[in-house]
Amino acid sequence: MVRLTIAACLALGLGGLGGCAGSDTVTRAPVEAGASRDFAAPYDAVKKAAMVTVGRLGLNLEGESETPARYQISFSKSLNAFSWGEVGAINVTRVGERQTRVYVRTRKRSMMQITGTSQSGFAAEIFSGIAAALPPS
Numbered sequence: 001m002v003r004l005t006i007a008a009c010l011a012l013g014l015g016g017l018g019g020c021a022g023s024d025t026v027t028r029a030p031v032e033a034g035a036s037r038d039f040a041a042p043y044d045a046v047k048k049a050a051m052v053t054v055g056r057l058g059l060n061l062e063g064e065s066e067t068p069a070r071y072q073i074s075f076s077k078s079l080n081a082f083s084w085g086e087v088g089a090i091n092v093t094r095v096g097e098r099q100t101r102v103y104v105r106t107r108k109r110s111m112m113q114i115t116g117t118s119q120s121g122f123a124a125e126i127f128s129g130i131a132a133a134l135p136p137s
Helices: 002-011 023-027 043-056 119-133
Strands: 035-039 060-066 071-077 086-096 099-108
Touching: 035 119, 043 060, 043 071, 043 086, 043 099, 043 119, 086 119, 099 119
Parallel strands: none
Antiparallel strands: 035 099, 060 071, 071 086, 086 099
16 A cells, blocks of 8 residues: 555655655654643553554554554555545553553645645544543543
Protein backbone atom coordinates (compact mmCIF):
# COMPACT_ATOMS: atom_id res chain seq x y z
CA MET A 1 0.00 0.00 0.00
CA VAL A 2 2.82 2.43 0.86
CA ARG A 3 4.57 1.68 -2.43
CA LEU A 4 1.33 2.25 -4.35
CA THR A 5 0.80 5.60 -2.66
CA ILE A 6 4.38 6.74 -3.24
CA ALA A 7 4.18 5.64 -6.88
CA ALA A 8 0.91 7.55 -7.29
CA CYS A 9 2.44 10.69 -5.79
CA LEU A 10 5.47 10.48 -8.05
CA ALA A 11 3.33 9.80 -11.10
CA LEU A 12 1.28 12.90 -10.39
CA GLY A 13 4.35 15.00 -9.77
CA LEU A 14 3.53 15.59 -6.12
CA GLY A 15 6.81 14.14 -4.95
CA GLY A 16 8.64 17.32 -5.87
CA LEU A 17 5.99 19.56 -4.33
CA GLY A 18 6.32 18.44 -0.75
CA GLY A 19 6.36 14.69 -0.96
CA CYS A 20 4.27 12.04 0.64
CA ALA A 21 4.08 11.13 4.30
CA GLY A 22 5.02 7.56 5.15
CA SER A 23 4.76 5.63 8.40
CA ASP A 24 8.26 6.71 9.41
CA THR A 25 7.08 10.35 9.29
CA VAL A 26 4.99 9.78 12.41
CA THR A 27 6.84 6.89 14.08
CA ARG A 28 10.12 8.82 14.21
CA ALA A 29 8.52 11.99 15.60
CA PRO A 30 9.07 12.70 19.31
CA VAL A 31 6.86 10.55 21.54
CA GLU A 32 5.13 13.70 22.85
CA ALA A 33 4.20 14.91 19.35
CA GLY A 34 0.50 15.12 18.61
CA ALA A 35 -2.65 15.24 20.69
CA SER A 36 -2.60 13.66 24.15
CA ARG A 37 -5.02 12.38 26.75
CA ASP A 38 -4.52 10.82 30.17
CA PHE A 39 -6.35 7.68 31.23
CA ALA A 40 -6.86 6.58 34.85
CA ALA A 41 -5.90 3.01 34.04
CA PRO A 42 -2.77 0.82 34.16
CA TYR A 43 -0.34 0.95 31.26
CA ASP A 44 -0.98 -2.66 30.15
CA ALA A 45 -4.75 -2.13 30.04
CA VAL A 46 -4.37 1.01 27.93
CA LYS A 47 -1.95 -0.77 25.56
CA LYS A 48 -4.51 -3.50 24.98
CA ALA A 49 -7.36 -0.99 24.57
CA ALA A 50 -5.32 0.97 22.00
CA MET A 51 -4.75 -2.15 19.89
CA VAL A 52 -8.45 -3.08 20.11
CA THR A 53 -9.36 0.45 18.99
CA VAL A 54 -7.16 0.26 15.87
CA GLY A 55 -9.06 -2.87 14.83
CA ARG A 56 -12.49 -1.46 15.65
CA LEU A 57 -11.82 1.68 13.63
CA GLY A 58 -10.81 -0.42 10.62
CA LEU A 59 -7.32 1.07 10.44
CA ASN A 60 -4.46 -0.87 8.84
CA LEU A 61 -1.94 -2.03 11.43
CA GLU A 62 1.52 -1.16 10.12
CA GLY A 63 3.48 -2.31 13.16
CA GLU A 64 4.02 -2.12 16.87
CA SER A 65 7.07 -1.73 19.07
CA GLU A 66 7.93 -1.13 22.68
CA THR A 67 10.80 0.62 24.44
CA PRO A 68 11.19 1.53 28.12
CA ALA A 69 9.74 4.95 27.24
CA ARG A 70 6.64 3.94 25.26
CA TYR A 71 4.53 1.37 23.45
CA GLN A 72 3.87 2.42 19.85
CA ILE A 73 1.31 1.31 17.30
CA SER A 74 1.72 2.56 13.75
CA PHE A 75 -1.29 2.52 11.45
CA SER A 76 -2.56 3.78 8.13
CA LYS A 77 -5.88 4.62 6.58
CA SER A 78 -6.27 3.52 2.97
CA LEU A 79 -6.88 5.63 -0.08
CA ASN A 80 -10.50 6.30 -0.91
CA ALA A 81 -12.52 8.53 -3.22
CA PHE A 82 -12.00 11.54 -0.94
CA SER A 83 -8.49 11.05 0.41
CA TRP A 84 -4.98 9.88 -0.46
CA GLY A 85 -4.99 8.23 2.96
CA GLU A 86 -3.30 9.00 6.25
CA VAL A 87 -0.59 7.51 8.45
CA GLY A 88 -0.42 7.66 12.22
CA ALA A 89 1.15 6.52 15.44
CA ILE A 90 -0.30 5.93 18.88
CA ASN A 91 2.23 6.24 21.71
CA VAL A 92 1.25 4.88 25.12
CA THR A 93 3.40 6.09 28.04
CA ARG A 94 3.47 5.42 31.76
CA VAL A 95 2.67 8.36 34.01
CA GLY A 96 2.02 6.50 37.26
CA GLU A 97 0.90 3.10 38.49
CA ARG A 98 -2.71 3.75 37.48
CA GLN A 99 -2.17 6.70 35.15
CA THR A 100 -1.29 6.35 31.46
CA ARG A 101 -0.88 9.02 28.78
CA VAL A 102 -1.63 8.40 25.12
CA TYR A 103 -0.32 10.52 22.24
CA VAL A 104 -1.82 10.37 18.75
CA ARG A 105 0.16 11.76 15.81
CA THR A 106 -1.13 11.59 12.23
CA ARG A 107 -0.24 13.02 8.84
CA LYS A 108 -2.02 13.08 5.52
CA ARG A 109 -0.10 11.14 2.89
CA SER A 110 0.11 14.09 0.53
CA MET A 111 1.00 17.64 1.52
CA MET A 112 -1.37 18.75 -1.26
CA GLN A 113 -4.27 16.81 0.26
CA ILE A 114 -7.15 18.97 1.47
CA THR A 115 -9.67 16.26 2.39
CA GLY A 116 -9.23 13.34 4.75
CA THR A 117 -9.25 12.85 8.50
CA SER A 118 -7.44 15.52 10.52
CA GLN A 119 -5.13 14.77 13.44
CA SER A 120 -7.74 16.11 15.88
CA GLY A 121 -10.39 13.92 14.25
CA PHE A 122 -8.24 10.80 14.55
CA ALA A 123 -7.30 11.64 18.13
CA ALA A 124 -10.93 12.09 19.19
CA GLU A 125 -11.93 8.74 17.65
CA ILE A 126 -8.93 6.91 19.11
CA PHE A 127 -9.29 8.41 22.61
CA SER A 128 -13.00 7.57 22.60
CA GLY A 129 -12.28 4.03 21.43
CA ILE A 130 -9.65 3.48 24.13
CA ALA A 131 -12.01 4.76 26.83
CA ALA A 132 -14.74 2.42 25.60
CA ALA A 133 -12.38 -0.59 25.42
CA LEU A 134 -10.98 -0.17 28.94
CA PRO A 135 -12.42 -2.49 31.56
CA PRO A 136 -14.56 -0.77 34.23
CA SER A 137 -12.46 0.36 37.18
